[in-house]
Each structure stands twice: as C-alpha cells, then as structure tokens.
Amino acid sequence: MKLQEHKATLSFSNGAPSVELPIYSGTVGPDVIDIRKLYAQTGMFTYDPGFLSTASCQSSITYIDGDKGELLYRGYPIEQLATQCDYLETCYLLLYGELPNAAQKANFTERVTKHTMVHEQMQFFLRGFRRDAHPMAVLTGLVGAMSAFYHDSTDINNPEHREIAAIRLIAKMPTLVAMAYKYGIGQPYIYPRNDLSYAGNFLRMMFATPCEEYHVNPVLERAMDRIFTLHADHEQNASTSTVRLCGSSGTNPFAAIAAGVACLWGPAHGGANEACLNMLEEIQAMGGVAKIGEFIAKVKDKSSGVRLMGFGHRVYKNYDPRAKLMQETCNEVLSELGLENDPLFALAKKLEQIALEDDYFVQRKLYPNVDFYSGIVQRAIGIPVSLFTGIFALARTVGWIAQLNEMLADPEYKIGRPRQLYIGAARRDVLPIAQR
Numbered sequence: 001m002k003l004q005e006h007k008a009t010l011s012f013s014n015g016a017p018s019v020e021l022p023i024y025s026g027t028v029g030p031d032v033i034d035i036r037k038l039y040a041q042t043g044m045f046t047y048d049p050g051f052l053s054t055a056s057c058q059s060s061i062t063y064i065d066g067d068k069g070e071l072l073y074r075g076y077p078i079e080q081l082a083t084q085c086d087y088l089e090t091c092y093l094l095l096y097g098e099l100p101n102a103a104q105k106a107n108f109t110e111r112v113t114k115h116t117m118v119h120e121q122m123q124f125f126l127r128g129f130r131r132d133a134h135p136m137a138v139l140t141g142l143v144g145a146m147s148a149f150y151h152d153s154t155d156i157n158n159p160e161h162r163e164i165a166a167i168r169l170i171a172k173m174p175t176l177v178a179m180a181y182k183y184g185i186g187q188p189y190i191y192p193r194n195d196l197s198y199a200g201n202f203l204r205m206m207f208a209t210p211c212e213e214y215h216v217n218p219v220l221e222r223a224m225d226r227i228f229t230l231h232a233d234h235e236q237n238a239s240t241s242t243v244r245l246c247g248s249s250g251t252n253p254f255a256a257i258a259a260g261v262a263c264l265w266g267p268a269h270g271g272a273n274e275a276c277l278n279m280l281e282e283i284q285a286m287g288g289v290a291k292i293g294e295f296i297a298k299v300k301d302k303s304s305g306v307r308l309m310g311f312g313h314r315v316y317k318n319y320d321p322r323a324k325l326m327q328e329t330c331n332e333v334l335s336e337l338g339l340e341n342d343p344l345f346a347l348a349k350k351l352e353q354i355a356l357e358d359d360y361f362v363q364r365k366l367y368p369n370v371d372f373y374s375g376i377v378q379r380a381i382g383i384p385v386s387l388f389t390g391i392f393a394l395a396r397t398v399g400w401i402a403q404l405n406e407m408l409a410d411p412e413y414k415i416g417r418p419r420q421l422y423i424g425a426a427r428r429d430v431l432p433i434a435q436r
Helices: 038-042 078-084 087-096 102-113 121-126 135-149 159-185 198-207 218-230 238-247 253-264 272-286 288-300 321-336 343-357 359-363 370-381 385-409
Strands: 002-010 019-025 062-065 070-073
Touching (some): 070 087, 078 321, 087 198, 087 385, 159 198, 218 321, 272 343, 272 385
Antiparallel strands (some): 002 019, 062 070
C-alpha cells in the first residue's frame, strides 16, 4: 500500500482539536483511512459491528469488486482460472503468488499426491464419533487432531513447518471428508490412489466400494474440480478472518484451519448451499413448480419470515461471477446424468427464471449465487446435503493457508484484539448476601 499525499481530517463538534489521519491506497479498490493512532490521539475508538467498513489487514491474494461482479485470485479473473487451470494450479497460485510452469505444476502435484494418505490411527479416532454425527462436527475434530498426528510441523513461526503443514492439509482434506462420509453410512474407507487427479481421487474415495472397480466420470471430475476452484478463496470473509485471528495468537496451523472449519459450518456462511437445497425440497414437498408463485409471494412479504436461499450475496451487488461458471457446470452435469427433467432440478430452473425476470428480485439485485448451483451439482453427483459444507471446507483450505501465511509474513501483524463499546453496569460494590 502507498500513502496518499492528502489526509483525512477528523473534526469534533464539542470543540476538541481536530485530528489528521493518513490515507492509504491499494492497487485497486477503495482507499483506507489509517485509524491505528486514533485512540492515542483522542481517547476514542471507532464503532463498526461486523467490521463492514474496516480493513483488518493488507492482502495481495484475492480482490472482489461487488458492484462489478468481479473476483480475482492474485490478479487473475476467476473466469479464466476456472476454465484454463485446474484446482492444484490454483492452489499453487494462491500459495506462491504466480501460476506454475509445467515443471512446477508436476512437482507440486506429485508432492500433494504423495501426502493424501492419513495416519492409520486417525481411523480409531474417527470411531469415537457417533455414526449419525454431522460431518462438519467430525471434520472439525479431525482437522484439529492433525496437530496430534503430525506434530513435526506445528510451529507456526517456522516457514518449513508451515510449508509441510500446507501440503499435508491440502492433500489430506479430501481423504478426511471422504472418511467422514464413509463412516456415517457404514461403508469401509477407500484409500487414495496416486494415479488419479485430485478431484478424481476424491470422487473415488467417496463412491467406490471394495466390491467392484470404480471408473471416474470425466464430466463429474471436471465439475468437482471447478467447485474446488470457485471456492478456493474469497477475501476476508468470516472463516478467513477467523483463521487469521486464531493464527495471530501463534497457535499451530492445524488448529487455525480447524477454527476456520468450525466458522464455515454456520448456515449464514458455508451452510448456504445446504440451506438452499433444503428450501428446494420444502417447495417440492408443498407441490413443486405449481407452488412457486405461492412461495415467491411469501418471500416478498417481509412479515412471513420466508427467505429465498441461494440468491443475493453480502458482497456482490451484481451477478456473482462464480455463479455463471457454476451454472454452466450444472447444465453439463444434469445432461451427463440424464437429470434435466428431475422434479427438483426442474423446480430449481423455474425458480432461477423467475428470480432473473421478476422486478422485485432484479431491483434488489438478488441474482442466483454460487451456492444455488453448487448445491444442485453436488446433489446430482450423489453427495448428501449434510456434506456440502465439508466440501466447501476442503476447497477453502488452501485459501485459509495462503491468508495465514501472508499474515505471519506481514511485519505489521499483531495478535487480534477488537475493542468494544461497553454498555453494562458501571462500577458497583458487592453487598453481603443478606442485603441483596
């Protein structure tokens, strides 16, 4: 970031002296006002619930322009990365800042592939969970437990440890997610295979059984890879901020990523695609396409409490660029599997059409988002709704690691410590119990 020649002047109506604050500008996006010395100069803090107007860090990883509907990883548009690169190339880009050449890609792919197995003892740790536990509960525990199984790479201040932990996490997350799924349905775990792609390996670990040979469908393999790429990073969202805040205390990388998994579990964040599928199934139970008009009327009625899930985004005030890409993949997958006329998918397409044409939604810029389409794709592939957020965590792991490493390399980073506006009781004395 660079300091602007002009500064912001903060003046007070109570006659207190005004304060000059530095202004910084990034490569693109809004300028920021540096308020780090505000408390020392004025004795006051800023108040910003949810940090909606506060930049908590400087970053060179991901940039979002919500008004334009633009998403860049290290400067590259998501549209180009999703169509011209695979997920592991995207991982390399996020971790190291540049796209790999052929030799670098081959080396990185081999390193990840050779670390996909997990310690055999993790199977016994997994057996401590109930079979009907939510996969995200299981995954939070498994990722946190990696620091107990791989304690030779837990020093967050050691670059070599962070490098090893990064490769291990990216490589083993598909294995852990598949293990959580297999455990829940009572099937044996499927070990990874080194001759398959990252996405192909994941599909095999999910859906193969020892009874017969499993052949990876290339259309589904591409769809899975695209889901991973589109979810790899998304700037300073809730889970990424959680990872940074957790890592700022000096905790180990596995614990920091486990914190991100736990945060992602929330229905307002990573659980959005799960909530979207549940909504579609509720409309289907009401009567399907014939009941869409009735459902839309409830959505428009603010007193009904009914929300249209999978539409609109907190950041994007235009069409989510990831949604356009996911829409293409959705159509490819439904066509490949012969599901174009499936009642639930027909319902989804009708709902999409109404939302794109109805003035109520158009004026409010409530376009279909990536969660709307990714949920449909995953359901078509055969992934249960309860595992959607686990796959999101798998894909986002590389973004969390890149953001964590960037924070640790920033000379300005400090342990996170938000301030508050205290509105509780003023100082008071404890009375003897007989007098209370």
